[in-house]
Amino acid sequence: MSLGVIMLVHTALGRAEQVARHWAASGVPVVIHVDKKVDRKTYKEFRAALNDEQEIIFSKRHYCEWGGWGITAATQLAAERMLERFSDVRHVFLASGSCLPLRPVSELIGYLDARPRTDFIESATTSDVPWTVGGLDIERFTLRFPFSWKTQRGLFDKYVALQRKIGLKRRIPAGLVPHMGSQWWCLTRQTLSAILEDPDRHINDRYFRKVWIPDESYFQTLARQYSSKIESRSLTLSKFDFQGKPHIFYDDHLQLLRRSDCFVARKIWPHADRVYQAFLTDEASAMKQAEPNPGKIDRIFSKAVERRTRGRPGLIMQSRFPNKGWENGVTCAPYSVFHGFTELFEDFEPWLSKATGSKVHGHIFAKDRAEFANGQTVINGGLSDDPLLRDYSGAAFLGNLIWNTRGEHQCFQFGPQDSQKVTEKLCSDANAQISVITGSWAVPLFRSNRNFSELRREAAKLQRIENAFLTQLRNQWTKARIRIWTMAEFIERPMEPLQTIIDEIGGAPQSRLKEAPKMADLTGFGQFLQNLKNQGMHPHLTGDFPIDNGIATPSKKPRRPYLVK
Known part of the structure; x- marks a missing residue:
């Protein structure tokens, strides 16, 4: 045979x-x-x-x-x-x-x-x-291995490291090519x-x-x-x-x-x-x-x-969790993050939903609860608005939200008053489109009825948090698409950045906007910022506002009549 x-x-x-x-x-x-x-x-x-x-x-x-x-x-x-x-x-x-x-x-x-x-x-x-796995190629022929890799792993690794350190090598017999x-x-x-x-x-x-x-x-x-x-x-x-x-x-x-x-x-x-x-x-x-x-x-x-x-983008399975770097993207689809818009505009969320047809949430990382669209407490995939469940793994919460709503563009609000545990993932996610109006956190403080000493402390805290977020956004490793405006420069001509945001969400140039969301009344806002400065807190992230009014407003004085010949 x-x-x-x-x-x-x-x-x-x-x-x-x-x-x-x-x-x-x-x-x-x-x-x-x-x-x-x-x-x-x-x-x-x-x-x-x-x-x-x-x-x-x-x-x-x-x-x-x-x-x-x-x-x-x-x-x-x-x-x-x-x-x-x-x-x-x-x-x-x-x-x-x-x-x-x-x-x-x-x-x-x-x-x-x-x-x-x-x-x-x-x-x-x-x-x-x-195809060798374990870091030993030619070294398996030049080093000594008196310890078992299976049962004496610690001794195996230490002895290999020692031989590398002192340069100890075996001689390959003449005529043999491993x-x-x-x-x-x-x-x-x-x-x-x-x-x-x-x-x-x-x-x-x-x-x-x-x-x-x-x-x-x-x-x-x-x-x-x-x-x-x-x-x-x-x-x-x-x-x-x-x-x-x-x-x-x-x-x-x-x-x-x-x-x-x-x-x-x-x-x-x-x-x-x-x-x-x-x-x-x-x-x-x-x-x-x-x-x-x-x-x-x-x-x-x-x-x-x-x-x-690698898995599917935005879906982290048990075979890869919790190994950092094994995820194939943080999320599976593009989404939009708005920082400072709901503070500046009174009806921004319903306006954005109407203009784009997207699902627009509130502050889903708010500290008291996740503010899902339409006041829902549980959404696709059984995601709860419970902050304890959400903050156990903010990145997983975000990934699940985008995965479970595939096919519908998601938008949500984010700000310095929210939980900041997810900022690193937001910045590293290529699917994230982050639009930021810096200093808008000052508007709710301006409109609140609180002692000024409290407002000053709160303003300093929010500015410090927002500044840290901006530093992350400007990091060289950031993959998210980012647009940043100061509040002062945004309100000078708001239609242009709003049109850009709408076009980006739609994926193609949209028709020109015919209406903008209603902006908050900023009368006296400039004086409020000056008062903060006078108290030792400099709100530099808002941009430069005149002291009289926050924005230029049309004069209510009647104009002189004139004749046309």
């Missing part, structure tokens, strides 16, 4: 038995290595269950720890047993207990018979490997025997015992020394996520596995009954003969990784 299979088994022994019998039923000899961490009783029962199969034998057991030498040593022993016991084997295929043949074994044998001198092993230099690749290979007898019978094997083994994850580099490096023809790819479909962990295939991946055209897939969930039944017992539904092409499903895996790490 031209094909032999090595199986490295450590769990789900029932499934491993089923797959081993499937290989043997096609006349393929199988050498099984069972991790020494499997208890002796279970191992004996597993071995006894396969006693009736003459083509299935077992190799000496090793402790196999991830990232350590044990897996490589186990592979060496099983390969030696295979070459010694089955002289007709020309290709040796390395698989795990969770690997599953996707196509009839006869097709794999025919494929290898047509390529009798070809070794299928992923093998690339460290400079050409883009290569890396998938552990799951298919080598010819000539190449595999040359590796195992190398006169310098003791040197190679001594060196690779201290390499990190040698099962991904030992055969990948040494195959380059002896192979006459290498195809740097694996015949096993094996996918990994962005953290370097293998994807597990379940029952709902059945059609996806069929589309891959691969001979073998890893890693199959042991309880995926439909998958095992389809590929091990239903040969009629097996895939048609074709060149293995895992690239056909790469797009789906890439999309899955992107969905997990």
